Every structure is written in C-alpha cells, then in structure tokens.
Amino acid sequence: MLCFVISRSKGDVRVDDVEGDVEERRNQVPSYVIMRSTYLGTEGEGYEYVLKLAETCLVSTRTSYLPDEYRDFNPPPTPLTILLLTMPFAQSRTYRHTVLASPPLTFPSTIYPIYSTPTMAELSTCLPLTRDSVIEAHNIIKPHVHLTPVMTNKTLTQLASTPRDPASLVGTPWEGRTPANPTLRLWFKCENLQRIGAFKVRGAFHAIERLKREPGWIENGGKSKGVVTHSSGNHAQALALAARESAIPAHIVMPSVSLPNKIAATRGYGANVIFSGSTSSEREAVAAQVIADTGARLVPPYDHPDIILGQGTMGLELQDQVRELKTDGKGLDAIITPCGGGGMLSGVALSCEGTGIRVFGAEPSFDGADDGRRGFETGKRIESVKSLTIADGLRTPVGEYPWSVIYERNLVSGMYAVTEDEIRSATRLVLERFKLVVEPSAAVPLAVALFNEDFRAMVEKEGGPDGWDLGVVFSGGNVSVDGLAKLFAA
Numbered sequence: 001m002l003c004f005v006i007s008r009s010k011g012d013v014r015v016d017d018v019e020g021d022v023e024e025r026r027n028q029v030p031s032y033v034i035m036r037s038t039y040l041g042t043e044g045e046g047y048e049y050v051l052k053l054a055e056t057c058l059v060s061t062r063t064s065y066l067p068d069e070y071r072d073f074n075p076p077p078t079p080l081t082i083l084l085l086t087m088p089f090a091q092s093r094t095y096r097h098t099v100l101a102s103p104p105l106t107f108p109s110t111i112y113p114i115y116s117t118p119t120m121a122e123l124s125t126c127l128p129l130t131r132d133s134v135i136e137a138h139n140i141i142k143p144h145v146h147l148t149p150v151m152t153n154k155t156l157t158q159l160a161s162t163p164r165d166p167a168s169l170v171g172t173p174w175e176g177r178t179p180a181n182p183t184l185r186l187w188f189k190c191e192n193l194q195r196i197g198a199f200k201v202r203g204a205f206h207a208i209e210r211l212k213r214e215p216g217w218i219e220n221g222g223k224s225k226g227v228v229t230h231s232s233g234n235h236a237q238a239l240a241l242a243a244r245e246s247a248i249p250a251h252i253v254m255p256s257v258s259l260p261n262k263i264a265a266t267r268g269y270g271a272n273v274i275f276s277g278s279t280s281s282e283r284e285a286v287a288a289q290v291i292a293d294t295g296a297r298l299v300p301p302y303d304h305p306d307i308i309l310g311q312g313t314m315g316l317e318l319q320d321q322v323r324e325l326k327t328d329g330k331g332l333d334a335i336i337t338p339c340g341g342g343g344m345l346s347g348v349a350l351s352c353e354g355t356g357i358r359v360f361g362a363e364p365s366f367d368g369a370d371d372g373r374r375g376f377e378t379g380k381r382i383e384s385v386k387s388l389t390i391a392d393g394l395r396t397p398v399g400e401y402p403w404s405v406i407y408e409r410n411l412v413s414g415m416y417a418v419t420e421d422e423i424r425s426a427t428r429l430v431l432e433r434f435k436l437v438v439e440p441s442a443a444v445p446l447a448v449a450l451f452n453e454d455f456r457a458m459v460e461k462e463g464g465p466d467g468w469d470l471g472v473v474f475s476g477g478n479v480s481v482d483g484l485a486k487l488f489a490a
C-alpha cells in the first residue's frame, strides 16, 4: 500500500510517503493521497506533483467535491481515493475524491492522521494571539482604516440605567422578577462609520498586509493570483477594498440569491463576483474551484489569527478614546460586542487582556443563533447554526480560533442573547435617538444592555452603585432604506 501525504512546513513543500522514500516510488501510483487544500492554491513541487498524480490516475483534483452528507461515508474498496482537507472552508471537513478509472488498488482500512491548515497566510508566519500582536496589527492597518468616533448618548445611557417596567417582562424568562437596576454609562464605538460601513476592513487589511509580508508570496506571483473568499456580507466588501488598494485581484463567491445592492457594492470595490448556490458546501466548492483555477489565497471571514488580530484593533482604539474622553482618568469597565463567527469578539478580548476590562459577547437568540452562549453553558463549541435571524452578520457559528480565545483562554466573561423584537427595538432607538444608521447585527450589544435582565442584573451586582462604563460596539451600518422599511414593517 502506498500513501502520500502532501504537506508544507515554513514555506517548503513536502511530499511524504508514509512508509518509505517518496523519490524511490515516484512513478508508482499510490493507494491514496492525503493532501491539504493549501496545495490547490500554491505552486511548486507539491502542487505540480498532485496534479501529475491526478492526471496519472485520470482524476481531476478540481472536481466532484462531495457535500456534507458524505462526511462520515465509509468508502467501499475503490481503486483510489484522495483525501482532501479543506479546513478553512469547513473546519476540518474531509472531502473524499473517489477515482473510478485507475489501477485496481484497494482502499486501506485505516485513515492516517491528517492535519489541516487554513489556506490563508501560513500559520507559522502568524503572530501569536496576544495583546501585543493586536498592537502590532494596529500599527500595520492604521494608515488604511478610519479612526472611528466614540460617541455618547444621554437618552440611551439613561434608558440603560432605568429599571424596566415589570409589565414588559411578561412573557419573557424574567417574568415576575424585580427588574434589575444597573448604572450604565454607554460609550459607543461607531464602526458603522468605518470604511465600507463596517469593522470588517480591519481584519481584511491586516490579512492582506500580512500576506504581502509572507515569505515567498509575492515572489511566487501571489499578487497577480489574488485572494478569494465566500461571503455575501461585509467581509466581501472589506476584502474587495483591501485587495484593490494593493492592486490584488479579489474573487468573491456570493450566493446567486444575494441582494442586488450587496452584489453591486462588492463589484463597486472592483471585485470579481462569482455566483454559487446558497449552502455552505456549494459556496465552498466554488471557492475551491476558484483557488484551483487561479491560485488565489483564501481569506476567511473570521477563523484565522490575522483576521482576529485585525478586528481586535478596534478594542484598542475604544480603550484609548474613552480614557481621553473621560475626565476622571479612569477607563472602561467592560466592552460588549456582537458575536457571529467571533472574530471581532475574540480580537477585542485580546485587546483587553491584562487591562482588567471585562469583555462580553452579544448574540441573537432566534433559531439557535446564540451558539456562543449555548457553547459557554456546555463547555463545547457548537459547530453549525441554521438561523435566519434579522441580525444577518451573526448567523455563523463561532470559529475554532475565536473559540480558543473566547472560551478556552477564558478571555470573555459571558455571552448574552436577545430576541428579534429586542434587536428591532434597539435598531429603531439608534436611528431615532442617535440619528445613526446601524444594521441589526450592530444593534445587538445595545439590545443586551437595554433588555437582557441577566446581563443587567449582573452589572447591578458587579458594578454596584458606581456602575460601569460600558463600551458598546456598533459594528456596521450596511442596511438599505428598503431593508430598514422591511425590518420595521414586519
């Protein structure tokens, strides 16, 4: 039995035969090949070799991505199977490419341990997930992003510091409880006024700048091969903009049912928009095809250290800005951010490490979108979410890297969820009282501060009579007037 593992270490491509010397058996057809998806996007010996193998075996590595249902499929003896890992698309999902026309070899009963790595910047070149790394990321992206304002609003601060009417708790989990009476001074970080209208540019610029610094990436033609992602949201526009400013092509895979204004906005930043089906496997398959065709690098929306560190820069600014704005010289007591894939929450948590500032995550509860909160309860990351919450940026499950910061390193103190109506009310309050446009995802932390009695009771207890200075992140403002009209008509 012959098995090859294609891998890479610090930029060097390695083709390993698990049993012997690969060179000696170079012209033989292996029983199976384990390949990390990185190689779909890179050049060099490993990639060429995989292609040659594929050719020999009359299979294209670029075709027949099997959907999720086949994850646990136990392959019957077949001529040759290539195991292809695509971690950044699917968090360690294994796709099996079964080759039908090849020499009659038998599928082995054991599957060798396989490592998977994001196709983005090599992990070995990434900075560690620390506050210092967030500071370094900030120095890198500062010239590319706006220093967004931090604002206060008396009406909202007063509302947050007033006990709710007991009648409004009827029908909620807190019915019959004495409403909490916290003292909160709210400081809003207005990332809705950020470039592209959301914080996502921070991670995207950081990822692009890191890629440009990765040894060999530019030399191997990385800048003309470009970058790719699959997203219909703010990350798509953020990556398109960040890539354009470095004259790098951006390929953005979007479901064909995406809203026309989002497609137009992404194209407006110069991206090549490619359509796919709506399921995650359909989108991943198209992105993989783009990588195979162009050699572009994948830039995932949240599950990568470069993205996390980039998003964390917002937390550093918020801390400094509040310290300057406050007259008593004291900084924030806590920060609350929305949590979708957790890139921003984990980045902000890193930016607060060692400062004494507590960090909280805010999620929608609708249809199980509060996967972070539920994961906190059980101590186990929830890997998939199917929710159509109006907070459309928060429909994703928390990623592996964010989870390692949020939960495993204990850098987030708690996760809280709110209902669709509460998100709608908070969005309306921001529009009417603050005169600011925020998208529903961005109003979720404020909704927690105003309506989640568990959060409010915790602040009352922990903050005491002095209360807390709470940083509240308005993460984005990308919603059309029609979108808002629909939101409030519902």
Ligand SMILES: Cc1ncc(COP(=O)(O)O)c(C=O)c1O
Binding pocket: 198, 233, 234, 235, 301, 302, 311, 338, 339, 340, 341, 342, 343, 344, 345, 393, 394, 396, 439, 441, 442, 475, 476, 477
């Ligand atoms: C406006 C807005 N807020 C919050 C988020 C969640 O960010 P993350 O996935 O890093 O948790 C997103 C993600 O798309 C978003 O667009």
